Amino acid sequence: MRLTLALIAVLATGARAADAPPQIPVQTLKDVTQTLSSDAFEGRAPTSAAEPKVIAYMTQRFKAAGLQPGNHGKWTQDVPMVRVTADPAMVAHFSGGNAPVDLAYKTDIALFSYREVPQTTIANSDVVFVGYGIVAPEKGWNDYAGIDVRGKTVVILVNDPDWKTPTVGACGVEPAPQVQASSGGRCDPTRFNGRAMTYYGRWTYKYEEAARQGAAAAIIVHDTEPAAYGWGVVVSSYTGSQIHLAAANKSMRETQANGWMTQDAAKRLFAASGKDLSALALAAEKPGFKAVPLGLKMNLNFANKLEYSMSHNIVGILPGTTKPGEYVLYSAHWDHLGRCTPVKGDDICNGALDNASGSAGLVALAEVAAKAPRTPRSQVFLSVTAEESGLLGSRFYAEHPIYPLGKTVGGVNMDGLNVMGLTKDVSVVGPGKSDLDDYVARYAALQGRRITPESNPERGGYYRSDHFSFAKLGVPMLDAGAGEDLVDGGTAKGHALNEDYNVNRYHKPQDEYDPNWNWDGAVQDLQFYYGIGHELATTDAWPNWKAGDEFRAIRDKSRADAK
Structure with a gap:
């Protein structure tokens, strides 16, 4: 039955029955999973002695599979880091209030610099509260309107202004029933998807926007619920040590310092300025919020040790037949944490599931x-470095693409395969964002699977894996895979297995290859990915982001430039 449905779908999309x-x-x-996650690869840390083995x-x-070198005759792309x-002796000193x-460091703040300089010095920098630190023209939202923060220190709230809203009612996303009832079914273009975080809620965006505004420093106020992790994770x-992409301009366009402060530290800071953090945070949730100078000045001085190295992305390609200058992308990261905190004497974080299994899927x-x-369009297979260090390998490729992003149709990223077994559902992270939703719905239906939303949308999962590096620069990328409703055991078993992994193996030495894994679910997902990728590589379609999406x-622009 599934084969018959698949053939119908293939014919409907103009592809061949074969x-x-x-x-x-x-x-x-x-x-591939067993090899990459073996102790011989020492946890696959970028720039370590294990990297040449991975390459x-x-x-x-890739060569044995039948791919061609994907970087103008080379298999690798240099990624300078x-x-x-x-x-750690740093102290951020604030003066000018009713008390200094x-x-x-670590107790109250966690600060670092993206700039490649031996010394970070910020003197007498005015401190300004900029709410959520968002500039979103498509939503009529600008937290920096009417204020010049050049050379100043901005204090920012984590997540989006409407993160407390339990429902989704943004344009491009189907509103929940209660939102439909209260709004007549109309979407609200000023909303930020409620509980489902947008990119404007991610800490990375807030630092980027602060840099665009010319701020000297950007400090986010930590709050466990909207951040989705505790202060210990921040520390x-x-x-x-922080690994960044090395830049020709020494990253001098970045702020001088970025970081976090605890809730208690922020309350003390605001109290010293005669302001109430809770009241200002409430005001920042509403459109039209105006930034508030705190009447404080920050002084900060700390040294930086700089160590340069070179890592690599690995690239293979299957050239297209009639449209070889249009590209479909499959990606997965090869790296993991290397050596880490020992557990029972084992200090190798093997990263079997994360992401040796995704590399195997690639x-x-x-x-x-x-x-x-061969498909009309070219198919690119990209094995990227330094995902665990902040999506650095995929970011470098996206910012220095071998194949133009304006001519990259879309793609699929794999970050850990399902080794629990067949599922009745497909979980979509970031639903309602792009036209790829239609592909997901079609190929999930062919497999007899329903679509379920991500279980924790407030965590901003769509912005935390390699596909996001491409999405951020306009390329629609899929983040979807097995849900938790197992054919054998249902949702209860699936959830329990996921929780067991997250608690006991994720980013720990216990994430090791298990010969007893059930690969049926991985096969199910890979057929799903292949169907979507193959259709993209076969048809003339150019998926786009939904109207009102932050990447539209x-x-x-990139498509217009490509034409």
């Missing part, structure tokens, strides 16, 4: 695509 869901090579999935292995697998280690406030992730899809008749304008 392009029905393929046989996914399960042995490839097992072999050699993935290149060999710099490790910046800030002096000193914020200590472990944003203190100590190789398996390459093998399948190479054996099939840049896609329209």
